[in-house]
Amino acid sequence: MFHWLEKRPFFFAVGVFLVIAFAGLIEILPNFAEAARPVEGLRPYTVLELAGKEIYKKDNCIACHSQLIRPFKAETDRYGQYSLSGEYAYDRPFLWGSKRTGPDLHRVGNYRTTEWHENHMLNPPAVVPGSIMPAYKHMFTNKADIETAYAEAVTVKNVFNTPYGDDIQPGKEAFEKHFKSVVLPEAQKIAADMKNQDVKDAVAKGEIPEIVAMIAYLNSLGDSRYAAKK
Amino acid sequence: MDIRELQGYASFFMTIFLVVMLYGYIVYLYRSEKKGEKDYEKLGNIALDDEIDSTPINTSDPLSEEKKEQNK
Amino acid sequence: MQSNAALEYDYSVAKLFVYTTIAFGFVGMLIGTLIASQLAFPELNYLFGEYGTFSRLRPLHTNVIIYGFTLSGIWAAFYYSAQRVLKVSMAESKFVMFLGKLHFVLYMIAAVSMVVTLLLGITANKEYAQMEWPLDLLIVVIWVVWGLAMFALIGIRREKALYISMWYYIACFLGVAMLYLFNNMEVPTYFTSGGLGSIMHSVSMYAGTNDALVQWWWGHNAVAFVFTVPIIALIYYFLPKESGQAVYSYKLSLLSFWGLMFVYLWAGSHHLLWSTVPDWMQTMGSIFSVVLILPSWGSAINMLLTMKGEWNQLTENPLIKFMVLASTFYMLSTLEGPIQAIKSVNAIAHFTDWIPGHVHDGVLGWVAFMIMAALFHMAPRMFKREIYSKKLIEAQFWIQTTAVVLYFTSMWIAGITQGMMWRAVDEYGNLMYSFIDTVTVLHPYYAIRALSGVLYLTGFVMFAYNMIKTMTSSREISEEPQFRSPMA
Numbered sequence: 001m002f003h004w005l006e007k008r009p010f011f012f013a014v015g016v017f018l019v020i021a022f023a024g025l026i027e028i029l030p031n032f033a034e035a036a037r038p039v040e041g042l043r044p045y046t047v048l049e050l051a052g053k054e055i056y057k058k059d060n061c062i063a064c065h066s067q068l069i070r071p072f073k074a075e076t077d078r079y080g081q082y083s084l085s086g087e088y089a090y091d092r093p094f095l096w097g098s099k100r101t102g103p104d105l106h107r108v109g110n111y112r113t114t115e116w117h118e119n120h121m122l123n124p125p126a127v128v129p130g131s132i133m134p135a136y137k138h139m140f141t142n143k144a145d146i147e148t149a150y151a152e153a154v155t156v157k158n159v160f161n162t163p164y165g166d167d168i169q170p171g172k173e174a175f176e177k178h179f180k181s182v183v184l185p186e187a188q189k190i191a192a193d194m195k196n197q198d199v200k201d202a203v204a205k206g207e208i209p210e211i212v213a214m215i216a217y218l219n220s221l222g223d224s225r226y227a228a229k230k
Numbered sequence: 231m232d233i234r235e236l237q238g239y240a241s242f243f244m245t246i247f248l249v250v251m252l253y254g255y256i257v258y259l260y261r262s263e264k265k266g267e268k269d270y271e272k273l274g275n276i277a278l279d280d281e282i283d284s285t286p287i288n289t290s291d292p293l294s295e296e297k298k299e300q301n302k
Numbered sequence: 303m304q305s306n307a308a309l310e311y312d313y314s315v316a317k318l319f320v321y322t323t324i325a326f327g328f329v330g331m332l333i334g335t336l337i338a339s340q341l342a343f344p345e346l347n348y349l350f351g352e353y354g355t356f357s358r359l360r361p362l363h364t365n366v367i368i369y370g371f372t373l374s375g376i377w378a379a380f381y382y383s384a385q386r387v388l389k390v391s392m393a394e395s396k397f398v399m400f401l402g403k404l405h406f407v408l409y410m411i412a413a414v415s416m417v418v419t420l421l422l423g424i425t426a427n428k429e430y431a432q433m434e435w436p437l438d439l440l441i442v443v444i445w446v447v448w449g450l451a452m453f454a455l456i457g458i459r460r461e462k463a464l465y466i467s468m469w470y471y472i473a474c475f476l477g478v479a480m481l482y483l484f485n486n487m488e489v490p491t492y493f494t495s496g497g498l499g500s501i502m503h504s505v506s507m508y509a510g511t512n513d514a515l516v517q518w519w520w521g522h523n524a525v526a527f528v529f530t531v532p533i534i535a536l537i538y539y540f541l542p543k544e545s546g547q548a549v550y551s552y553k554l555s556l557l558s559f560w561g562l563m564f565v566y567l568w569a570g571s572h573h574l575l576w577s578t579v580p581d582w583m584q585t586m587g588s589i590f591s592v593v594l595i596l597p598s599w600g601s602a603i604n605m606l607l608t609m610k611g612e613w614n615q616l617t618e619n620p621l622i623k624f625m626v627l628a629s630t631f632y633m634l635s636t637l638e639g640p641i642q643a644i645k646s647v648n649a650i651a652h653f654t655d656w657i658p659g660h661v662h663d664g665v666l667g668w669v670a671f672m673i674m675a676a677l678f679h680m681a682p683r684m685f686k687r688e689i690y691s692k693k694l695i696e697a698q699f700w701i702q703t704t705a706v707v708l709y710f711t712s713m714w715i716a717g718i719t720q721g722m723m724w725r726a727v728d729e730y731g732n733l734m735y736s737f738i739d740t741v742t743v744l745h746p747y748y749a750i751r752a753l754s755g756v757l758y759l760t761g762f763v764m765f766a767y768n769m770i771k772t773m774t775s776s777r778e779i780s781e782e783p784q785f786r787s788p789m790a
Contacts, residue, residue: 002255002258003258003262012469016472016476016563017480019563019564021480022244022248036510036511036512057423057425057426058423058424058425059355059357059358059423060357060358060360060361060425060427063356063357063360063361064356064357068577068578070576070577070649071576072576072725073727074725074726074727074733075724078724078733084578085510087510088511088513090509090510091509091513092506092510093426093428093508094510094511094513094514094517095427096514097653098573098652098653098657099653099655099658101741102737102741103737129738130741131344131741132344133344134340134344134348134355134356134357136355138352142352145499145500147499147500148491148498148499148503149499150498150499151491151492151494151495151498151499151500152491152495152499152503154496154498155489155495159489170496171498172498175498248564252561252564255556255560259553259556259557260553270552270553270556271551271552271553273465274548275548277386277387277465277542277548277549278542278543278546278548278785280386280387280389282386282391286461286462286463287461288463
């Protein structure tokens, strides 16, 4: 048999492929359905929060911040209840990260406020002396890409059956309607808690700076996405 | 039998199967060299003597060679 | 088969990849040094506005090093050594030649787009798979073109026995193809939403824990099939050729090949210990990571024993020095990895600087050393000139070795310090340190790492200078050297 294989590069390649594919098939596939189930009462991200998640991705926050609280006392004391698989059911992609140069953020919404984030993003060492986090001033001027976030909501609703309401529909018109009736009021609520005048002016004009979406996302990490715990 | 159980059996037997294959290959390697059918170590020279006009270790297509052997 | 006296190996494609190896290596290491310095001195974050923050630059560093420097180096060595071990010239087939050149052109387009999109923050945000879907598609095409070129070359070979290096190249091709496809399954949102938003944007097919599993199945095996498998292919060709000693045991090389293939894939879940993936899978990842020591050491010991009886070459030939140190670092990091994968060690090590420390003793010590040695070995044969300066290589060797040692020792200490401080409690069971305490304490180690970055980069600049001088103005040689590379 080995004699036969050694002489046939094609079947040799098939052999290599089977051996390396085997681990994946057994390890990953059977758990798919189970791990995809959300914990009870969890709602999907709003469009504004999704836009914030896009900024979290764009500025690659996972380079330094994890979103995974491990089941150790030292971690639950520091960050809160350890993470459950079903809490990530609406996270595409997952944002666990692999390095904690800064603290874990999986439940940051439970213990930080809009005001805290606003000051911190503008100048981290002023809020946390000794911090080596860079300031993200450009988030106060760049506009968040709400349309792309809305497109993502439509996609996950239609392709992956994420439970969004009926107002999330494809097309420009549906987007404009959703933007005016849902996204903007949500942004105004956050802007009301902020003190930066430029940000307030922009939101009043109907534009949403990145920082507003970002804070919406950070606030959503934690209990506020559970109907019961709110 | 639920999927978990299947998964467990599948991984267990595949692991056994692959371990047997790997050890079988070791036995095969040493045995065929002992019997003089093959000389694996001379393949190491492919890297050393690699001019375009140097003589290959195996010149003919191994498949056709095998057929010839069978026709004998 | 007719023999043609004028027939020669054709290195035109290999040369192109040599140039990009040097260019990407410099850029990637420069960015790496910059971001290492940013952790020690945060003011450096503001050099280029929004495009200069640590977070934006970090994926650029990893991607340029993995897909720019390392892949270029692998392909340079592939288009050089595959011809030689198959004893067939690329010039003999117009088709192979065309594929080789197409491969390079497409690769350059992808590499440049990758740099631009990552700087702009267009990213799928899965580590080492950050590129968005249009680039993913292009990469699939590049991979297929490389595969075609490889199998076409195998198809017209004169040496019918496949040398062990070819096995590793084939495994690299297949492994990355499979893993990359699975991990980058994503749905472009533009088309499913009736033309809304950015056309570049996509969402992952998998969510949460599943996504994490697929990602680390890839993440770990990107390391296996880009940083390990093809680099072993390199050392199995270049070390015997440079030293004139055949591989110590060809049988051992076959066995460690199959062992590596079988075991490596299982180890991926060791990146997810103590996370929300099922327990048995984590344990599996742990166990197989430890088993992985066997095939890894099989290869490394085989390499070291190849030098048996010829250890004097270590003092005489700096290229041998590079390669022997590379296999030593390979042994070190394949021992360190499994140690970190033990659950109780991982509880401390995960999320800390020990992990980048581990990656870098592998990448700086093993991958980059091996690629640079391969390039030095190829240069006299490609450009028909001797290597410009032996002294420069010696100096480079010591500077870079110092850099690697500084890097991993500082990160070991930093990682363990931080891991211990996170979990330290006082006599009443309260946490002893706030998070910021565990950051400020690392400053000296971050400074040492930045210094090691500067040293390694300096060494790389010396390498680049030496290579460019070799290409342009070194003394010409009339005959191709058989084993040891000539150097002035």
